[in-house]
Amino acid sequence: MFAALTAAVEGEAPELPGKSVCDTCPTIREGKGQLKALRRFLQSPHYGAPDEPLDKMRCFLEQGFLCMGPVTRAGCGGSQITPRCISARVPCRGCYGPVVHEGNQMVDMLNALASNGIDVHSLPEHVSLLRFSGAHRRLRPKRQRKEA
């Protein structure tokens, strides 16, 4: 947002990063684990001592918590800054919208989970994964009716 505003003030078309929240997330990723199902966010993730920096914490998804980072556009913390929810040790829910132009975060996320062998039915529901996008192409002016 800030980058877009600065760009607007400077009279340039904003160039939004084509990166995902994961690309700007400092947590540790160890690659594919043995994860088969997701857990709900009903307990603390593992992160060690209170002052342990975020780059010592293992990725939420790899800890089994749903995190929308992979399908969400980077930038919520401003450039070079940790994604906001991650910095509070809370997983991303996608509020910055899809990484891909007009992408569908719910479908993309379910695909990503399924292709990594994670049972998507382990989520209690998935409709709310689409709360920050999905209106694309739906909000348009009513088509004018042809005169009979």
Next chain:
Amino acid sequence: MAREIHIQPITRIEGHASIQIQLDDAGEVRDARVNIMSLRGFEKFVEGKPAEEVPRIVSRICGICPWMHHLASNKAVDRCFGVTPPPAGQMLRELMQTIAHAEDKLLHFFFLAAADFVIGPDADYAVRNVIGIAKANPELAQKVVQMRYKAKMILEKFAGKAIHPVAGVVGGFAKPMTEADRQDILAQMRELLDFALFTLEFAKEKVFPPYLDAIQTLGVIRTGFMGTVDDDGALNLYDGKIRLMKPDGSCTDFDAQDYKDYLSEHVESHSYAKMPYAKAWNEGFSLDLDDPKGIYRVNTLARINVADKMATPRAQAELEEFRERFGRPAQATLLYHWARLIEEVYTCEHAIELLEDPEICSPQIRTTAEPKAGRGVGCVEAPRGTLIHDYSTDDEGCITRANLIVGTTHNIGPINMSVKQAAQSLIHDGKVDEGMLNRIEMAVRAYDP
């Protein structure tokens, strides 16, 4: 000739509202009402969602007090799942809420309310706003902006997000506090306390005195009050018993879980908003100015009235002085502003108290929860009044039903009464000018809807 006057929109309030005043053939006020638009539909669209996700959905209800919704929601979900956060988890939640209160009160007093007093209700509309204040007193304006920024940045830096917060979680709080955070925030809160004390002195010396007459008359109505108090009867914003006070000053305390036994909601056709009233008084609902029934008010003045005392020393001294001058319960609507500044002192003092306790740095901040069927009422005092989130969950821990009563809703009936009172006392023989209309708006602004 009978006619109708509209004030739309009412400026310098946080929501959206308009005023309609009806004059009769003689040019006297027959009726006046305020329409407040606040239909948001959140109660419906959280249905079916996993309850633990709801606190971060409802934080989007309101951009001004998202922390209040976020925390009331977390408390409701804790109850549904039967978990109690560890002490440090509660303290961190409470600290965030307290700082959010401190920030909000500065916003309201300086940006929304003060122009009426500092610049004067008869001044031209064009200067009767925050820019007018900045021109009249640039150093103060700069200081206000800095202080608000400071409070917002504490929240943002510590909790990731100041607006649309996510750090409150079922069972507690998501991020522990380090010793370095604690020292840093403590130093900043001490600065904010100094500013809060300065603001109250400034208001008592320079802002309120010329308006003491107006304070005793404009929008004055006689109602009951409601707010939250702790076990000692001291004002509490985060937790405690809800106290309902009758206009005569007698009180009943109850647990938020039982709110439906004490409050009920009246639906009026001219507004989408529900009007809660005190069912426990068994007198029904009426907005009649001379004989209102079931009407109580919430928000700053109400909290100050129902509390036996303030839990912190500076705020307590201020409360004593206030009571000495205006009695208990104080009914004058414009005293909401004064009460707001006393609460500002309390929030800064209380944040410092929380931070001075090293327990707040404990790594035990969250209790693990299991989804289950249950019902839970979560209640906090929002800047605008007692905020109630009431959820039921199914076996999977997903929401089956949600009911929200937001702070301003309690005050809609009283706001209507104050506006009618102000209009009736100001408008005669059909003569209306801008100064009068702004005074009527001032009666609304006091409630900070």
